[in-house]
Amino acid sequence: MADAATLPVLDLNVLIAMYGDDSAETITLALSGFRREATHYVQQLQNAGQHNIRTDSARKDHAPTDTALADMARLCHSLKSMCGLVGAAKLMQLCMTLEQAARQQDLTTLQNELLKLAEVWPELLSQLNLTLLQHGYPDV
Amino acid sequence: MLLKNFNVLVVDDVVLMCDFLYGVAKKVPGCYAFKALDGKTAAETLENEAIDLLITDIEMKGPTGLELIYRVRSGSFASTSHDIPIIIFSGNAYLELIQQSISYDVNDFLAKPITADQLIRKIQHHLQTEKQIKSAAHYLALNSDFSAKTAVPDENRKVSVAIVRELSHKPEAEPVDTDASSKKADEKDFLFWPEHATTGYFQIDRRLRNFAFNISCFHNVFVGNCKPVAIESERKRACEACDYLFHIAKNIQHKERRHQFWLLFHQRLEKLKPLAAELNSVNIKHHSQVLVLLKRLSYWWMQTCNRPIIQKNDDDGADHG
Structure with a gap:
């Protein structure tokens, strides 16, 4: 598994290779779509983390249900796919770890990795906004 | 084109x-x-x-x-x-x-x-x-609750009837008569789907091709004097291919606008209906009846498998990318 610190936040070359098109229209369409949808997924993940994934003693008797963990795994899986499509490598790596932890019901890893989301996502969002602006996307 | x-x-x-x-x-x-x-x-x-x-x-x-x-x-x-x-x-x-x-x-x-x-x-x-x-x-x-992890056992596969089969090789389709299989491979198809031919509808092309293949198989086992059970089996497959052609054509026809094509194709299907009914009920012991039916099917195929219903598909470059 690649070291997350060395991975690019957003690699446009991946996006261009995936779509087979380097036009500003394609790039802005893909990135704006990604930003809109990923924001929703990240919010859901953060909510799930706050409400379900707690390993501290106060919540020991409120362990997340299998359904909650399966939902988290599914959210991470979808977000991972989206990241792969636009070249958001760092978030993709994080989602991969989160998905595995959710599937294996590894609550400690899940909680630790969810904390990283609070760093990785704003960094990516800022990069997205900048790239969209550079490609003439009006609504940043 | x-x-x-x-x-x-x-x-x-x-x-x-x-x-x-x-x-x-x-x-x-x-x-x-x-x-x-x-x-x-x-x-x-x-x-x-x-x-x-x-x-x-x-x-x-x-x-x-x-x-x-x-x-x-x-x-x-x-x-x-x-x-x-x-x-x-x-x-x-x-x-x-x-x-x-x-x-x-x-x-x-x-x-x-x-x-x-x-x-x-x-x-x-x-x-x-x-x-x-x-x-x-x-x-x-197959297990409809999706808990089955593997495919069905091989013995089940042997008795299943495949509607679409490989044109060149049929490993388990006819366990009853191996001689018939080897003979069939040597013989030329009775009905033949021309290379690169198309009706403009992918599904109809597939059904016509399967129809030709299944009728040819039936013809080959029949004229090859194979065991009745093998002939009967091929006859049933040919009937199924016929039914599937009618079914698919009916479904596509409702949504399409190529009126001229559908008018002609519908006429051809109407001509096929009595032949299909006869194929469904024909007694394979009555050789002369079967031979006449095969001849009529061949005649139907020759008339159908032609312009303007079927045309040469020249877009291979586009299709192959």
Whole structure:
């Protein structure tokens, strides 16, 4: 598994290779779509983390249900796919770890990795906004 | 030049991914793309449109991709044939998932991410390549609660009736008469589907090709004096191929606008109906009756397999990409 610190936040070359098109229209369409949808997924993940994934003693008797963990795994899986499509490598790596932890019901890893989301996502969002602006996307 | 028309349905619950797949499918020459963000919408599309190729994600809410595939293969949809090419497009390649996909004879398993160019090549490849798909009844008999991890035992496969079979090789289709199989391989097809010919409809092309193949098989075992059980088996397959041709043509006809083509093709199908009925009831012991019927079928084929119903498909360059 690649070291997350060395991975690019957003690699446009991946996006261009995936779509087979380097036009500003394609790039802005893909990135704006990604930003809109990923924001929703990240919010859901953060909510799930706050409400379900707690390993501290106060919540020991409120362990997340299998359904909650399966939902988290599914959210991470979808977000991972989206990241792969636009070249958001760092978030993709994080989602991969989160998905595995959710599937294996590894609550400690899940909680630790969810904390990283609070760093990785704003960094990516800022990069997205900048790239969209550079490609003439009006609504940043 | 007549371009084939393919209907491709892409299913993914992630909007960005679904739009990406939709955009790619639209780029394939001759393809018309449909998209669905969930299994329910996908099922509605499969029910109402004659889909020629399905690309689906697995992990979705509602009917999952595997449930959708099971329903296609078991012939649950009125407008979509059960033996269409199916491509799974998933981010995870778990062993259990792959085993289940194999039991449903999925044509391909693509791991995300995949580039637009690679996907276009895959779509073109699967639209041009026939895969051996068993009858809908076979898949229906598979465990419908999706807990089955492996395919059905081999002995079950032997008795299943395949509607679409490999043209060159049929390993287990006729366990009763091995001599007949070897003879058949040497003989020239009784009815022949010309290379690069098309009606402009992918599904009708497939049904006509299967019809020709099955009638040819019936002819070959009959004139080869094979055992009655082998002849009877081929006769039934030919009847099924006939029925499937009627079924698919009826479903496509409702939604299409090529009036001239449909007028002519409908006339041809009307001519085929009494022949199909006779094929269904003919006693194979009455040699002269069967020979006359085969001759009439051959005559029907010669008249049908011609312009303007069937034309040379010159778009190979476009199709091959």
